[in-house]
Amino acid sequence: MSxxxxxxxxxxxxxxxxxxGRLVPQEQAQVSVLTHAxxxxxxxxxxxxxxxxxxxxxxxxxxxxxxxxxxxxxILGMRNDLPSVEEIDDAILATIRANDRxxxxxxxxLWYGAESLGVNPGRNRVHFMVATWSWGxxxxxxxxxxxxxxxxxxxxxxxxxxxxxxxxxxxxYVNSVLANQEARELGYDEALLLDAQGFVAEGxxxxxxxxxxxxxxxxxxxVNLRGITRDSVIxxxxxxxxxxxxxxxxxxxxxTADEVFMVGTAAEVTPIAExxxxxxxxxxxxxxxxxxxxxxxxxxxxxxxxxxxxxTFVS
Ligand code: PPE
Numbered sequence: 001m002s003x004x005x006x007x008x009x010x011x012x013x014x015x016x017x018x019x020x021g022r023l024v025p026q027e028q029a030q031v032s033v034l035t036h037a038x039x040x041x042x043x044x045x046x047x048x049x050x051x052x053x054x055x056x057x058x059x060x061x062x063x064x065x066x067x068x069x070x071x072x073x074x075i076l077g078m079r080n081d082l083p084s085v086e087e088i089d090d091a092i093l094a095t096i097r098a099n100d101r102x103x104x105x106x107x108x109x110l111w112y113g114a115e116s117l118g119v120n121p122g123r124n125r126v127h128f129m130v131a132t133w134s135w136g137x138x139x140x141x142x143x144x145x146x147x148x149x150x151x152x153x154x155x156x157x158x159x160x161x162x163x164x165x166x167x168x169x170x171x172x173y174v175n176s177v178l179a180n181q182e183a184r185e186l187g188y189d190e191a192l193l194l195d196a197q198g199f200v201a202e203g204x205x206x207x208x209x210x211x212x213x214x215x216x217x218x219x220x221x222x223v224n225l226r227g228i229t230r231d232s233v234i235x236x237x238x239x240x241x242x243x244x245x246x247x248x249x250x251x252x253x254x255x256t257a258d259e260v261f262m263v264g265t266a267a268e269v270t271p272i273a274e275x276x277x278x279x280x281x282x283x284x285x286x287x288x289x290x291x292x293x294x295x296x297x298x299x300x301x302x303x304x305x306x307x308x309x310x311x312t313f314v315s
Contacts, residue, residue: 013133017029019109032113036117036121037113041171043112046066049104050110054302055313057093058313059309068226070088076169078126080125089312092106092108096132104132105132107130109129110128138267146284147283149189150274150275151192152276153194157175166226176187195223206267213258215257217244218230219248231277233292236295239306255278269293271289
């Protein structure tokens with residue numbers, strides 16, 4: 001077998017991985033090609049970050065992520081062998097500790113195994129892994145400094161009666177992959193997805209905000225993921241005395257906003273400079289977005305004491 005086809009060659013350095021109850025070296029965290037999740041997308045996952053603080057690494061909103069992971073599992077109807085919320089928290093902390101990282105991205109995953117195939121998942125066990133690795137700025141440093149360039153995707157977000165859009169389920173992400181791939185191939189940083197009615201939904205992996213006349217408008221939930229960063233930014237803005245009004249948005253409302261920005265665990269807070277070849281506001285990273293980015297990172301790194309409850313220290 002040529003080296004490029006070596007399935008164990010790690011493109012990601014995850015070190016030690018939590019795999020069904022124990023920590024194993026990455027090379028040993030292997031699954032069968034007959035894994036149900038690989039054939040049908042029957043997995044649920046989370047994206048979490050641990051930030052370096054002056055008291056060592058701290059996981060940002062750990063319990064909220066662990067809870068959403070279990071909610072996703074419940075939406076998919078996964079029943080057997082589910083870890084408890086405490087077990088998920090503990091596995092995440094143990095994995096970060098085992099890899100001795102100052103900061104990292106954390107990816108827990110629950111999935112149907114290789115016990116049986118066929119769309120009926122009945123006889124499958126639910127497996128659980130947690131991997132950690134270093135993940136810098138999601139859309140690149142340039143996108144943060146200059147503002148990201150977005151294009152409306154030709155792919156719509158799935159309606160709520162087609163896919164369980166509140167579940168962070170593997171299968172849902174085919175939609176995100178198609179949209180992101182299309183945007184990248186066209187030379188943009190990220191895709192803007194609309195819902196089936198044509199309202200703004202979200203990015204392939206981020207929630208959206210508009211700013212107009214000093215008021216912050218989080219794009220309403222509809223078929224979007226209930227983002228934890230989105231919730232954090234709303235609370236940080238409110239603490240700054242900003243008026244926040246959740247609302248539906250159309251494409252043209254984005255074009256005429258003072259600012260638009262995207263948020264997510266991986267993307268953190270990323271300003272948007274351009275959508276569909278139109279400059280947004282001044283066509284650069286906006287001051288409101290940059291202030292929220294600063295607030296968000298201050299909270300996540302323990303510099304803002306008011307939000308200390310969001311942090312779980314690893315040791
Ligand atoms: N919408 C989608 C579709 C999404 O995937 C994410 C997170 C969000 C909104 C923001 O949610 P939250 O992280 O709770 O604020 N996307 C994760 C996966 C990214 C990836 O490429 O993988 C993430 O940011 O970790």
